[in-house]
Amino acid sequence: MKAIEVKHLTFSYDGRVNAVDDISFTVEQGEVFGFLGPSGAGKSTTIKLLTRLLVPKANRVFVLGQDMAKADYRFMRRIGIAFENDVLYPELTGFENLYYHAKLYGIGKQEIEEVMKMLDILDARDKPASQYSKGMKTRLVLARALVTKPQILFLDEPTSGMDPDIASYVRKVLKELNKNGTTLFVTTHDMHEAEQLCDRIAFFSSGKIVAVDTPESYKKRYGESRILFQVGSDSLQIDRKDKEELLKLIKQDQWDSIHSQEATLEDIFIKVVGRGLKEGDEL
Ligand SMILES: Nc1ncnc2c1ncn2[C@@H]1O[C@H](COP(=O)(O)OP(=O)(O)OP(=O)(O)O)[C@@H](O)[C@H]1O
Known part of the structure; x- marks a missing residue:
């Protein structure tokens, strides 16, 4: 039942x-x-x-x-x-x-x-x-x-x-x-x-x-993880799949720190539904 x-x-x-x-x-x-x-x-x-x-x-x-x-x-x-x-x-x-x-x-x-x-x-x-x-x-x-x-x-x-x-x-x-x-x-x-x-x-x-x-399956289906390069107060986000660009930036050695960023459920909600979870959050 x-x-x-x-x-x-x-x-x-x-x-x-x-x-x-x-x-x-x-x-x-x-x-x-x-x-x-x-x-x-x-x-x-x-x-x-x-x-x-x-x-x-x-x-x-x-x-x-x-x-x-x-x-x-x-x-x-x-x-x-x-x-x-x-x-x-x-x-x-x-x-x-x-x-x-x-x-x-x-x-x-x-x-x-x-x-x-x-x-x-x-x-x-x-x-x-x-x-x-x-x-x-x-x-x-x-x-x-x-x-x-x-x-x-x-x-x-x-x-x-x-x-x-x-x-x-x-x-x-x-x-x-x-x-x-x-x-x-x-x-x-x-x-x-x-x-x-x-x-x-x-x-x-x-x-x-x-x-x-x-939640896991949403992330697997729609989540794109990105790599964030922090240079001083600036940051640059690169798609994790773009290996060539990632290697180039790493080798240039001008970054202060590197972080991986997973898509949140809200990012995925926006992608699937076409709007966000907050008021007036239309795409
Ligand atoms: N008693 C009511 N009479 C007329 N319209 C209503 C009534 N209750 C809700 N609505 C309308 O129905 C729609 C859905 O409202 P509902 O309260 O179910 O949404 P919700 O997702 O629970 O929102 P919230 O998180 O703000 O409570 C809205 O457009 C709302 O204005």
């Missing part, structure tokens, strides 16, 4: 422009599958469609074999959803925010505390959510998604707004969960996040999947 199966999924908010435009893909159980794309590409809309927060016109989404159009609350326990700008009750403490969700599923205090500990927010257990920093709020939303011990986690920009140390801690937690069998579906506009977390990455732009592959 596939973890996720999507067939020709399309969605429009206004009936004119498709925010998600005829996408099809499958995610295997135990996989970390990422959607990498710029702001406005339709990543959040896709997650909402996968988790039935938005309902597509036709039944095109299957999660763990379940037709999502017919999923009831018992099934929803098997999936966890964490959105970037998810709603928390600001007046309630972190613990209470989790408690009201967990209670729906008969989950007790101990399990809530375990998940708060795992995400390093147990010390803030009794603070109102309004007093949490942005990174702590994101972890609280993640804790709420995890409290039912879901088989699949849907994560929209999971480390957005976190400082780098906390982001790397959260990625470690997510990897650990995945090692123990949880399938992850992640959206991000951060190529490092995609590369560090994902087994396969879909390049996503203007509502469409442009390519799907593993």
Whole structure:
């Protein structure tokens, strides 16, 4: 059974422009599958469609074999959803925010505390959510998604707004969960996040999947490595394959240092998709 199966999924908010435009893909159980794309590409809309927060016109989404159009609350326990700008009750403490969700599923205090500990927010257990920093709020939303011990986690920009140390801690937690069998579906506009977390990455732009592959395979297929010669404050980049030019420059012996430069996932995204990952990054 596939973890996720999507067939020709399309969605429009206004009936004119498709925010998600005829996408099809499958995610295997135990996989970390990422959607990498710029702001406005339709990543959040896709997650909402996968988790039935938005309902597509036709039944095109299957999660763990379940037709999502017919999923009831018992099934929803098997999936966890964490959105970037998810709603928390600001007046309630972190613990209470989790408690009201967990209670729906008969989950007790101990399990809530375990998940708060795992995400390093147990010390803030009794603070109102309004007093949490942005990174702590994101972890609280993640804790709420995890409290039912879901088989699949849907994560929209999971480390957005976190400082780098906390982001790397959260990625470690997510990897650990995945090692123990949880399938992850992640959206991000951060190529490092995609590369560090994902087994396969879909390049996503203007509502469409442009390519799907593993990070290694993208690099093998599209990455050109270059050699950088530094001469004082100037630098010169040469294609690694241009052996003749490389040898000539080395022999001229006028360089201060030589570095090899691998193509980044963002370089490859630009090459394949025709635009970058940041706003206004059109080619
Ligand atoms: N509730 C809504 N009503 C109308 N249009 C919307 C709504 N939500 C999103 N859109 C539009 O749908 C498109 C896709 O938006 P979406 O939020 O899915 O993109 P995204 O890739 O998640 O971007 P971001 O990373 O900025 O959240 C955008 O053009 C957006 O303006």
